[in-house]
Amino acid sequence: xxxxxxxxxxxxxxxxxxxxxxxxxxxxxxxxxxxxxxxxxxxxxxxxxxxxxxxxxxxxxxxxxxxxxxxxxxxxxxxxxxxxxxxxxxxxxxxxxxxxxxxxxxxxxxxxxxxxxxxxxxxxxxxxxxxxxxxxxxxxxxxxxxxxxxxxxxxxxxxxxxxxxxxxxxxxxxxxxxxxxxxxxxxxxxxxxxxxxxxxxxxxxxxxxxxxxxxxxxxxxxxxxxxxxxxxxxxxxxxxxxxxxxxxxxxxxxxxxxxxxxxxxxxxxxxxxxxxxxxxxxxxxxxxxxxxxxxxxxxxxxxxxxxxxxxxxxxxxxxxxxxxxxxxxxxxxxxxxxxxxxxxxxxxxxxxxxxxxxxxxxxxxxxxxxxxxxxxxxxxxxxxxxxxxxxxxxxxxxxxxxxxxx
Numbered sequence: 140x141x142x143x144x145x146x147x148x149x150x151x152x153x154x155x156x157x158x159x160x161x162x163x164x165x166x167x168x169x170x171x172x173x174x175x176x177x178x179x180x181x182x183x184x185x186x187x188x189x190x191x192x193x194x195x196x197x198x199x200x201x202x203x204x205x206x207x208x209x210x211x212x213x214x215x216x217x218x219x220x221x222x223x224x225x226x227x228x229x230x231x232x233x234x235x236x237x238x239x240x241x242x243x244x245x246x247x248x249x250x251x252x253x254x255x256x257x258x259x260x261x262x263x264x265x266x267x268x269x270x271x272x273x274x275x276x277x278x279x280x281x282x283x284x285x286x287x288x289x290x291x292x293x294x295x296x297x298x299x300x301x302x303x304x305x306x307x308x309x310x311x312x313x314x315x316x317x318x319x320x321x322x323x324x325x326x327x328x329x330x331x332x333x334x335x336x337x338x339x340x341x342x343x344x345x346x347x348x349x350x351x352x353x354x355x356x357x358x359x360x361x362x363x364x365x366x367x368x369x370x371x372x373x374x375x376x377x378x379x380x381x382x383x384x385x386x387x388x389x390x391x392x393x394x395x396x397x398x399x400x401x402x403x404x405x406x407x408x409x410x411x412x413x414x415x416x417x418x419x420x421x422x423x424x425x426x427x428x429x430x431x432x433x434x435x436x437x438x439x440x441x442x443x444x445x446x447x448x449x450x451x452x453x454x455x456x457x458x459x460x461x462x463x464x465x466x467x468x469x470x471x472x473x474x475x476x477x478x479x480x481x482x483x484x485x486x487x488x489x490x491x492x493x494x495x496x497x498x499x500x501x502x503x504x505x506x507x508x509x510x511x512x513x514x515x516x517x518x519x520x521x522x523x524x525x526x527x528x529x530x531x532x533x534x535x536x537x538x539x540x541x542x543x544x545x
Contacts, residue, residue, distance in 0.1 A: 160277055161286070163334040167227055168270060169293035169300075170331070174234065174324035175263040176301035179203055181308075181317045182252040188311060189249035199252055203260030204501055207268075210261060211498035212352075214268050218490030223273040224335040226265065231329030234262045238322040245314045264497065270294075271477075271493035275486050276338045284424040287478040288417040299410030302403050355495050358488040368480040369496060370538055375476050377503020378531040379442055379469050382524060383409070384504060385511045386450055389520055390462065395455055405459060412463045416470025420478075430475040439535075441468040443528030451521040 179200055187196040207214070217226065241255045278286040308317050359366040387409065391401040423430070430438055442465055449461035484492050511523045518526070 157278075159334070160336065163331055164270075164273060164277070165293050167231075167328045167332045167335070168266075169297060170324045170328035171227075171231055171234070171263075171266055172294040172297035173301050173304070174238075174321045174328065175203075175259055176298050177304055177317070177324070178238075178259045178321055179256055180301060180305050181312075181321075182256050184305075185245070185314070186249055186252040195250070195253070199256045202253065202257045203263060204505065206257065206260040207264040207494075207497040207501045210264060211494045214265050215355075215491045215494035217265060218268050218272050218494060222338045223269050223276055224332060224337055226269045227332035227335065228329050230262045230266050230269075231325045231332060234259060234325040235322050235329065237262070238318055238325060242314055242318045242322070245318070267294075267497055268490065268493040271481060271496075272490045273335075274481055275484070275489040277336065283482045284478045285421055287481065288421040288424070288474050292414060292417040296410045296414050299407040302406050352495075354488065355491045358485065358492065362483065362485065365480065365483040365485075365492075367538065368476065368483050369492065371535070372473075372476040372480050372496065373499045373503055374531060374534050374538070375472060376500045377507055378527050378534075379446070380473075380500075381504040381507025382446060382511065382527045383466070383469070385508050385515075385523065386446075386520060389515070390450055390458060391455075394450060394520055395453065395458060397455065401455070405462065408459055408463055409466045412466035413470045416467045417474065419467075420471050420474040424478070430471060435472065435475070438468045438472045439531070441465070442472065443525070443532075447521055447524040447528065450519075450524050 183196040183199040186199055221229075237255060237258045241251060244251050245255070274283060274286050304320060305317075308320075359369060387405055388402055391397040391405050395401070420430075428434075445461045445465035445468065449458050449465055452458055452461070480492070480496070481489065507527065511527070514523050514526070
């Protein structure tokens with residue numbers, strides 16, 4: 140019995156260290172994502188109030204979506220050269236500086252909101268990729284599936300919390316009211332990130348041997364399982380999150396003719412569904428369950444059916460309930476796709492993989508959103524939902540039917 144005590148102490152100490160790591164990573168993610176989302180929402184609202192032109196507001200919201208695509212080369216290089224702790228600390232420090240600069244100039248130059256959203260978008264995109272790198276760097280391979288929902292659940296609820304903070308701000312709040320909140324959140328994220336461990340990174344000489352694109356293509360060619368998971372996560376997120384972005388405002392405002400209050404309510408409901416989905420996935424991963432085969436087919440079917448019915452019926456209670464089910468199934472499936480990809484990716488390629496994964500996902504989402512916006516007047520939002528579901532099934536069937544390399 141006495142001989143078992145040292146081993147028990149080691150196990151307990153490791154568990155406590157893992158808990159501290161997870162709390163620090165979760166807090167860093169939550170603070171920075173809330174700050175980024177609040178920045179986009181406030182700057183879009185501010186520039187519209189100052190100029191009276193909705194196109195400036197739309198451009199302000201689109202800038203952060205384009206950053207992961209435009210800056211993927213640089214982001215991939217940074218995440219290979221620097222560890223997650225350093226990136227989180229420097230990125231949030233830069234974001235704090237950008238926020239303070241906006242506080243000085245925004246009242247005099249309203250169009251500075253465009254530059255501010257773009258710069259914060261760069262920091263946000265870098266941290267999104269770094270979160271995936273951190274999972275592989277901080278957690279053993281066997282713990283990846285349980286670490287994914289814990290570490291990433293912060294960004295699931297951040298949109299809703301950012302909406303709550305925006306709602307707490309006075310009507311037409313001045314930059315001096317909202318920007319200090321944003322700066323404080325970035326400062327908190329940067330400070331907590333210093334509690335994360337330092338991990339070794341690659342040397343520049345090995346990184347510069349090949350371009351990031353060729354490294355990614357080589358890794359995908361050498362690891363067929365990773366390639367399959369990469370394609371699956373891009374298809375799934377592109378189609379179903381693309382429809383989410385298209386419908387989260389159109390459903391309450393356009394289809395049901397409800398006030399802006401219900402737009403915020405649907406955002407909160409979606410965040411709650413994401414958090415419940417993360418909890419369900421975490422519990423299933425702890426028991427060794429995978430959402431593959433029939434379970435995967437059931438979740439895809441629920442996504443298609445619930446999303447289509449949510450924008451077909453005209454009863455707000457049923458619409459919102461079905462939308463909750465859609466986001467719940469979507470979140471569980473997304474986590475399974477992401478966990479499979481992170482687990483299958485070799486540690487040395489995870490930064491490059493994550494950078495191009497986000498770039499590919501945003502391109503796919505923007506394509507779905509663009510085509511969906513054009514199609515809505517002709518086939519309605521429910522027709523677009525059904526078309527998205529059919530498109531995913533066809534793409535998935537095509538990838539599954541390809542012969543596996545010998």
